[in-house]
Amino acid sequence: MSAVVVAENITKKFGEFTAVDDVSLRLEPGEIVGLLGANGAGKTTLLRVLLGLEVATDGRAEVFGSAPASSDRHALGYVPQGLGLYLELTVDQNVAFVAEAFGVDDLPPLPPTLAEVRDRQAASIGLGRQRQLAFHCALLHRPTLLILDEPTSGVDPLARARLWDTIHEQAENGVAVLVTTHYMQEAEQCSRLVMMSRGKKVAAGTTAEITSGTRAVVVHADDWAGAFAALGDADLPVVLSGRTSRVAGTAPDEVSAALRDAGVEARLEEVPATLEETMVLVERAARDEA
């Protein structure tokens, strides 16, 4: 199967600053590839290179088998972080405008939640519906590549689940999806992930591949607040999960020594680390290396 997107060793500099540093990725039809990373990791810049909105300083990018270009737009649906809607137009007018631009005349029906507000200005329909409208517009011309920049940021869980249903439906129909996200639950819905930190690719693979081998120590203590404080004071990567502390990527001996030094009694249990914990560790390691 030929790849829809190929990025080989992409570097993008703004003056002296390197926003994307030697990143490679491939995207096949029907795959959902998630780009993960903290604010400023370089995700949007990489998407903009693939969209032909920025020119790579170095490396090779191919979309549909040739260099990214605005002519790709006929087969590409893009939902930018800012959504790209015409806020002063109504919902129907936004759809009509995009349909006209892409020469679409067999319009699919609006989903019920948008149909209810079809005559209202897009500015007044709330962020969840605005995102749904941006998706609807991006899909009107039946693209085979969907590029989504934090598509569910700021929406409630129900709207988020609905948008993800749409993403899965598209992928099942063979559409290739490249999506950036901060949310681990969303990341886990992707076929594969590419993690970025400070412009660099720091991990890649399925969630299972990325987390495999990384362990976390779960700390059960009656004095759960004392245990959490002691582990933080020992500068261990501790997070509170309910009333237990979790410390990823650290030997149980080191955890028990920190607790013993603080006089906190606890029972320790070793479990596989979550994606979020693995990501924090990978980012820490990348930061220490820089």
Ligand SMILES: Nc1ncnc2c1ncn2[C@@H]1O[C@H](COP(=O)(O)OP(=O)(O)OP(=O)(O)O)[C@@H](O)[C@H]1O
């Ligand atoms: N046109 C530009 N000129 C200078 N610096 C830029 C430009 N565009 C992006 N940057 C910088 O490049 C870095 C990466 O930004 P980018 O928006 O790609 O990150 P991101 O991972 O998408 O973050 P976020 O999740 O906040 O959108 C940031 O430090 C940003 O300030």
